[in-house]
Amino acid sequence: MTKYIIKRLLLMIPTLLGVAVLIFFLMRVVPGDIVELRFSGETSGVSKETLAIERARLGLDKPLWHQFVTYMTGLARFDLGTSMWTGAPIHEEIKLRFALTLQVAIMSTIIAVLLAIPLGVLAALKQDTWVDYSVRIFSIAGLATPSFWLGILFILVLLVFFKWLPPMVYTPFWVNPWQNMLQLIWPALAVGYRYSAVATRMTRSAMLEVLREDYIRTARAKGLWQKLILTRHALKNAMLPVLTVIALEFAFLMGGLVVTEQVFNLNGLGLLFVESVAHRDYTLTQALVLLVAASFIVVNFLVDLAYAWIDPRIRFR
Amino acid sequence: MADALLDVRHLSTRFTTREGVVRAVDDVSWDVKEGETVALVGESGCGKSVSALSIMRLVAQPAGQIVGGQAVFKGRDLLTLDEEAMRRVRGREIAMIFQEPMTSLNPVLSIGRQLTEGLEIHLGKTPQQARGRAAELLGMVGIPDPERRLPQYPHQFSGGMRQRMMIAMALSCEPSLILADEPTTALDVTIQAQILELMKDLSRRLGVAMLMITHNLGVVARYADRVNVMYAGRIIEQGTARELYGNPRHPYTLGLLRSVPRLDEPRRSRLAPIDGQPPDLTRLPAGCAFLPRCAFRVDRCSVERPPLVPVAHTGPEPHVSACWEAERVIARQETR
Incomplete structure (x- = not known):
C-alpha cells in the first residue's frame, strides 16, 4: 500500500509537467498580449517604443524557447514568478483566494453530503411513494437552479425580510471565524444545494441497486435490524459511485465558481482565473491552471484511496 | 401433524407484474418434523424458492404478496407475526442458505464480521x-486455519468455501x-457432493431439520426423508423419498426421474426429457397445469384440476398425487 501511494505521488509529477507545457503553449496561441491589452484603454496612441519597452520588461521579447526554459526552471524551483499584470508574486496573489475557494468548496461538500446521503437513502427505501417523489422533485429543482441565481435569491431575501446583508469583505477563518462564516455560508448553501442534487440522485440509484442484491436478502434472512442492514450492509456498497460524483464536483468547485463568486462579491479563484485570462497574464494563468490540475489529481488520488478502504476487492500494487 | 416443527397450510403467494398476476405459490401445504430433511423439488420457476422466502417473509415487496395460508412454526403462525417478532425468528430459529x-x-x-x-x-x-465462536464454526464446516480466515473477505474464498x-x-x-435454497446448484459437481455431505452430517449431528430446495433428484434420493414435488406453483406429488422413487404416481415426477441419468440401470441410448415448457403462471388453465406436456392425458384433465389424493396400493407412509390417471402412471413405470 505504501509503495502504491508513493508511486501515485510520483506519477503526479509527469502529469503536472504535461499540464504545464500544454498551458504554456496554449496561452501563447491566444491572440493579443498583455502589453497591448494594458495600453488599449489609453486614448492617446501609445508608441511602438513604449510597447517594446514594456514587452522587454516582462521578458516577452525573448524567443519562445527562452521564455519556456525560464518558466520551466522556475517551476523546478517551485517559483511561479510574478503576475505580469500586478507585478506581485503569484503565491501572494493566489494565497488568500485559494483559502477562500477551498473553504467554500469544503463547506458546500459538507452541506451536500449531509443533505444527499439521508435524502438519497430515504428516497430509495420509500421508492415510488410521496417521500421518494418529494426528494426527487427537490433534487431535480436543485439541478435546474443555477447556483448564482439561488445566491441572488438568498441576498434578496436576507435584505428584504431581514434587513441584513452578509459581510462584503472577506475575513479569513483564522482571523474571525464568525465573520468568515457569516459571509461564506451563503455561497456554500447556494452551491451545496445544486451539488447535493447530483449526489442525492446518485445515492438513490446506487441504494436502489444495492438493496436488490442477494447479500441484502442474506442480511435480512439473518434477522438483522433494518438500521444495521442499511448502514453496514447497504450503504457501504452504495458509497462507491456516490464518492466519485462528490469528488468530481469538489474538484470542479476549485476554480469553477465564477458567477457565484461575482454574486457574493467573493474574490476567489474563479474570478482571478477569468481576469488572468482576459489580461493574457501568462504567468498567473499558468499557475492557476497548474493549481486546478493539481486539485483534480489530489482529489482523484484521495478517492482511489477511499475506494480501497471501502472495497476490499480493490487492492493496489 | 401435531409433531410438525413447521406446518405450512394452504400457502399462496402472488406477484403483480406488468403481464398480470403470477400465482407463484398456489395453495401449497407441506410440513417438516423435528430433525427431518424434507425436499421441495421442481423446475426453475415452479415456486420452490418463493415458498421458502414466503415462510421467512422475505418475498420482494411490494410486487410479491402472501395472499393466504399459514406457516405454523412451533405453534406460532409466522405469517401473522409482527415484523420485530419475525426478525427474531430469522437466523435465530429458522436460518436460510442461498443458491449463489x-x-x-x-x-x-469480512467473513468474521458476517459470521x-x-x-x-x-x-x-x-x-x-462471537469471534471465538465464529472460528469454531468455520472449523466445523471444514475451513482450515479459521483464525487466519476470519479477517478475509468473500472474494478471497472459493465458491465451495x-x-x-x-x-x-x-x-x-x-x-x-x-x-436450503438450491445450496449446491452454483457449485462444481465434486464440490456439490462435499457440501451436501457436510450439510447432512451437520444436520444429523446437531439435530437440525432441513428443507432442501432443489431440482436435482439425485440430491433428493440421497438426502431427503420426504419429498414434495412442485409444478406451476402447486404440489403435485408428496411422499417418502423411497416411495416417490420406487413408485412415482404423477406423470411429472415420472418424467423427472426419467430425465436423470442413472448409474444403477442399464444404459439406455438416450434420456427421456419432458417435452415443452412449464406454463405461464399468469394464465393457468382451468384443468391440470401439466396437461400440455403429459403423455397420460385424458379428456377430464382439461376440464377439472385434479386434487391431491392418497394413492392406492402403497406402503404405510402417506403418499398423495394430483393426477386423474395416477393408476396408469404406475403401470407405465412397471412395464418399462
Missing part, C-alpha cells in the same frame, strides 16, 4: 465471544430449521 454463494455474501464485509453479527444480535455475545461459510452462518445461532 458468489452474490449472497456481502463483498465489503459474528448474528451471534451478537441474537445470542447477545460480546465481540470477543463460500458455501461452507454460508452453512456456518446458518448454523451459527443453532436454529431448529434450515431452509
